[in-house]
Amino acid sequence: MVKIILKDIPDLAKVDVYTKNGGYEMLKKCVTEMKPDDVIAEVKKSNLRGRGGACFPTGMKWSFMPKGNEKPKYLVCNGDESEPGSFKDREIFEKNPHQFIEGALIACYAMGCKAAYVYIRGEYWKWINIMEEAVADTYKKGFAGKKLFGSDFSVDIYVHKGAGAYICGEESSMLNSLEGKRAYPRVKPPFPAAVGVWGMPTTVNNIETLANVPEIIRHGGEWFSKIGEPKHPGTLLYGVSGHVNKPGVYEIETGIPLKSLIDDYCGGVKNGKQIKMVIPGGSSMPPLTREEALTVKMDAESLKAIESAIGTAGVIVMDEDTDLIKVLKRITKFYYHESCGQCTPCREGCGWMLRVLDRLDKGEGRIEDLDLLINVAENIEGNTICALGDAAAWPVKWTIRKFRAEFEAKCKNDKYQLPVLNKVHSIRHTPAYDNIRIYNENNVVEDLIGKVQENLNREDETFS
Amino acid sequence: MTETIEKPLFSEEEMKTVNMHLDKYPTKMSAIMPILWMLQDKYGWLSEDNMKYAGDLLNLPYEHVLGVATFYTMYFKKPMGKYHLQICTNVSCMLCGGDKLFQYVSEKLGIKNNHVTPDGIFSIEEVECLGSCGTAPMMQINNKEFYENLTLENVDKLLNDLRMKAGANG
Ligand SMILES: Cc1cc2nc3c(=O)[nH]c(=O)nc-3n(C[C@H](O)[C@H](O)[C@H](O)COP(=O)(O)O)c2cc1C
Ligand code: SF4
Ligand code: FES
Numbered sequence: 141m142v143k144i145i146l147k148d149i150p151d152l153a154k155v156d157v158y159t160k161n162g163g164y165e166m167l168k169k170c171v172t173e174m175k176p177d178d179v180i181a182e183v184k185k186s187n188l189r190g191r192g193g194a195c196f197p198t199g200m201k202w203s204f205m206p207k208g209n210e211k212p213k214y215l216v217c218n219g220d221e222s223e224p225g226s227f228k229d230r231e232i233f234e235k236n237p238h239q240f241i242e243g244a245l246i247a248c249y250a251m252g253c254k255a256a257y258v259y260i261r262g263e264y265w266k267w268i269n270i271m272e273e274a275v276a277d278t279y280k281k282g283f284a285g286k287k288l289f290g291s292d293f294s295v296d297i298y299v300h301k302g303a304g305a306y307i308c309g310e311e312s313s314m315l316n317s318l319e320g321k322r323a324y325p326r327v328k329p330p331f332p333a334a335v336g337v338w339g340m341p342t343t344v345n346n347i348e349t350l351a352n353v354p355e356i357i358r359h360g361g362e363w364f365s366k367i368g369e370p371k372h373p374g375t376l377l378y379g380v381s382g383h384v385n386k387p388g389v390y391e392i393e394t395g396i397p398l399k400s401l402i403d404d405y406c407g408g409v410k411n412g413k414q415i416k417m418v419i420p421g422g423s424s425m426p427p428l429t430r431e432e433a434l435t436v437k438m439d440a441e442s443l444k445a446i447e448s449a450i451g452t453a454g455v456i457v458m459d460e461d462t463d464l465i466k467v468l469k470r471i472t473k474f475y476y477h478e479s480c481g482q483c484t485p486c487r488e489g490c491g492w493m494l495r496v497l498d499r500l501d502k503g504e505g506r507i508e509d510l511d512l513l514i515n516v517a518e519n520i521e522g523n524t525i526c527a528l529g530d531a532a533a534w535p536v537k538w539t540i541r542k543f544r545a546e547f548e549a550k551c552k553n554d555k556y557q558l559p560v561l562n563k564v565h566s567i568r569h570t571p572a573y574d575n576i577r578i579y580n581e582n583n584v585v586e587d588l589i590g591k592v593q594e595n596l597n598r599e600d601e602t603f604s
Numbered sequence: 605m606t607e608t609i610e611k612p613l614f615s616e617e618e619m620k621t622v623n624m625h626l627d628k629y630p631t632k633m634s635a636i637m638p639i640l641w642m643l644q645d646k647y648g649w650l651s652e653d654n655m656k657y658a659g660d661l662l663n664l665p666y667e668h669v670l671g672v673a674t675f676y677t678m679y680f681k682k683p684m685g686k687y688h689l690q691i692c693t694n695v696s697c698m699l700c701g702g703d704k705l706f707q708y709v710s711e712k713l714g715i716k717n718n719h720v721t722p723d724g725i726f727s728i729e730e731v732e733c734l735g736s737c738g739t740a741p742m743m744q745i746n747n748k749e750f751y752e753n754l755t756l757e758n759v760d761k762l763l764n765d766l767r768m769k770a771g772a773n774g
Contacts, residue, residue: 212630221735222732222733222735223733224694224695224696224732224733224737225695225696225733225737226733226735226737227735227736227737227738230735261735262641262676262678262747263678263731263734263735263744263747264735265747265748265749266748266749266750298628300628300637300638301637301638301641302637302676302678303637303640303641303676303677303678303679304676304677304678304679305675305676305677306732317637318629318634319631319633319634320629320631320633320634320635320636320637320662320664320672321633321671321672322671322672322675323675323676338630338631338634379737379738380738381696381699381737381738381740382695382696382699382700382737383699387737387738387739387740388738389738419695423694423695423733454737456695456696456699456737458699462699466698467695467698467699470693470694470695470698470703471695474694474732474733477732478732
């Protein structure tokens with residue numbers, strides 16, 4: 141069993157223990173013995189793919205950065221970790237912060253970055269403190285700062301504290317947040333490698349991605365490329381939560397059967413129950429049915445083959461008694477809350493989906509609502525600035541497709557319900573609006589105004 | 605009741621921290637988040653005066669500061685209780701009873717989401733996933749400490765302890 145990041149060494153988080161175990165030697169090796177391009181070549185050879193959700197090949201991403209030093213270049217380390225079901229980067233901050241820092245500094249050397257900014261979500265107060273101390277220790281030991289190891293390479297590393305917004309995890313919005321603006325995602329292109337933070341070439345990488353780098357340099361890219369599944373090599377920090385006996389973060393090779401992860405590592409489903417649904421990689425990823433969960437392997441390609449994705453490897457297990465409508469409603473409420481509001485399909489669509497799901501949850505939905513939900517989801521997907529739109533659409537579309545019977549069982553057809561409105565301008569666009577007029581000719585106006593007023597009054601309590 | 609709100613002002617020592625933050629970034633504007641954090645840590649929330657003061661420090665219009673402060677949920681735009689209880693009700697927590705926990709605390713304290721108890725000791729907030737999914741259900745207090753693997757019993761005890769502590773400090 142290979143462990144690349146969460147090694148079983150006591151107190152590895154302390155800089156002295158880390159250096160005693162070969163820590164920062166690889167940074168020294170890169171800076172004093174290797175050319176930046178050799179470092180990138182080694183990472184390319186390893187076939188390391190991003191652990192932030194999109195699985196983009198890291199070496200290739202690094203090679204997109206312009207060469208030369210006319211402009212300052214930056215590395216931004218994505219420690220926003222806000223995808224529901226993901227809690228792995230926190231484990232790295234706590235157990236092995238210096239390996240991540242070393243990886244970030246090696247990345248800076250490879251791309252010629254002047255500084256690395258470690259963006260950590262504001263809620264991680266404890267882990268921000270740990271990281272600030274770790275960074276201070278790194279400077280004290282002379283592994284960051286001016287002219288490292290007597291070379292010409294200087295680099296700085298800073299911790300930046302977020303303040304509670306899921307969207308900051310999206311890379312371009314993270315850049316706006318770092319610039320001190322509202323964290324709106326940017327339209328791409330230009331990509332960050334061309335125009336990033338403060339207008340300068342920037343690369344954004346996840347914490348776990350960077351934490352792998354020192355070991356890739358130590359053992360070679362080829363070694364890494366042979367661990368786990370060849371097309372998505374290495375280990376993953378699987379964060380398992382929900383109805384399992386031993387939830388937690390487990391570092392295991394890619395390609396492990398999901399069934400083995402749940403049964404052998406997490407002690408099986410609680411109370412000996414059966415699985416109903418599993419979300420394989422954080423709440424945005426299309427869910428798996430019991431049959432799929434029992435046979436699929438946990439790596440990017442295997443999940444892609446069944447139209448899901450590995451995402452952040454945050455596995456959420458739900459047993460046979462779970463009410464999927466409640467789960468889907470809660471997930472949709474999250475995206476509704478976190479949508480930044482720039483794009484109409486995402487801003488309005490999430491609200492529509494939530495209102496319809498709320499109606500279904502109350503047992504007041506109609507069979508047509510299921511197609512309406514899929515229709516709204518499909519109109520969000522691919523029509524927005526950032527991938528939060530897709531993230532909101534996928535769970536709705538796929539949960540209904542895969543578990544339609546359960547949704548239908550909760551629908552009834554005899555009674556027509558007024559939609560609950562949350563924004564004044566939604567009235568005209570509510571697809572059911574025309575029907576209301578037919579069904580409820582006389583008091584429709586009062587009803588609508590009443591509803592709108594009511595909802596304006598209770599803003600955030602609407603869907604609790 | 606007329607309550608006078610303290611005018612924000614950083615001490616010399618605090619100004620050193622401000623300058624440390626300014627040194628981290630190539631533009632002044634970038635220091636807005638850390639400075640809002642400093643103000644909130646000192647005064648408990650971000651009043652209009654606080655935000656104007658942050659704007660003055662960074663040469664930014666109040667409107668910009670307000671825009672940033674309102675984008676992020678962790679900056680309080682109104683005073684919260686001495687102990688602000690943030691309970692996660694997102695999926696993983698919900699599967700382990702996080703939503704029931706929120707309801708329980710809300711009923712026990714007699715306040716709704718984002719409200720403060722009349723004695724000013726507690727306020728509650730329903731929050732999104734805080735990265736404690738494996739130790740659910742969970743609660744964060746005052747944007748800081750995490751309390752994990754909660755049960756109704758140990759929440760009862762926690763609330764009692766906090767109430768005692770608040771009483772002891774006047
Ligand atoms: C809505 C949204 C939220 C995201 N949140 C995170 C996050 O919390 N952490 C993260 O590393 N990547 C997140 N990402 C992915 C990043 O945009 C980016 O792809 C990633 O940080 C790149 O790093 P990697 O190549 O090392 O995976 C998010 C993307 C979207 C669209
Ligand atoms: S998709 Fe949603 S979150 Fe992303 S930019 Fe558009 S409105 Fe904002
Ligand atoms: S779902 Fe509650 S902490 Fe993640």
